[in-house]
Amino acid sequence: MSATTGEPTIAERVEQRPSVELEKVRGLSLRELGIRFLAGALTSVVAGALTLALGPRVGGIMLAFPAILAASLTLIAEEEDRRQARECARGAVIGGLAMALFATVASVSLGKLNGAVALLLATVAWFAGALIGYAAAWFR
Numbered sequence: 187m188s189a190t191t192g193e194p195t196i197a198e199r200v201e202q203r204p205s206v207e208l209e210k211v212r213g214l215s216l217r218e219l220g221i222r223f224l225a226g227a228l229t230s231v232v233a234g235a236l237t238l239a240l241g242p243r244v245g246g247i248m249l250a251f252p253a254i255l256a257a258s259l260t261l262i263a264e265e266e267d268r269r270q271a272r273e274c275a276r277g278a279v280i281g282g283l284a285m286a287l288f289a290t291v292a293s294v295s296l297g298k299l300n301g302a303v304a305l306l307l308a309t310v311a312w313f314a315g316a317l318i319g320y321a322a323a324w325f326r
Contacts, residue, residue: 280319288312
């Protein structure tokens with residue numbers, strides 16, 4: 187139990203500790219990985235193209251793409267249980283905050299630094315933010 191909130195810690199809520207299982211990663215086909223990569227990249231390209239062509243209000247609609255999270259969480263709650271869906275939602279919040287950190291660093295640095303350097307800094311900020319957020323949730 188967390189001393190401050192009285193809630194169970196994430197380690198107590200989740201039976202399986204997160205881990206990397208290289209066997210499962212090796213089990214993914216290049217086609218599956220490619221489809222996932224292309225879907226994410228295509229969403230970003232479409233959002234950018236709409237923003238350039240029609241303005242930020244129209245392009246911003248594509249930023250609502252994570253709204254499918256609600257449908258995904260509903261399916262997880264039905265297929266597994268509500269507890270698992272809650273943990274997925276917490277992970278999504280941490281990921282969203284890390285992406286906001288990426289956007290902040292990118293918006294500040296892109297006009298001032300080489301594009302590749304700015305994106306590298308933003309990516310490092312995203313990774314650090316996600317890692318710190320995950321660690322804070324896991325060890326609270």
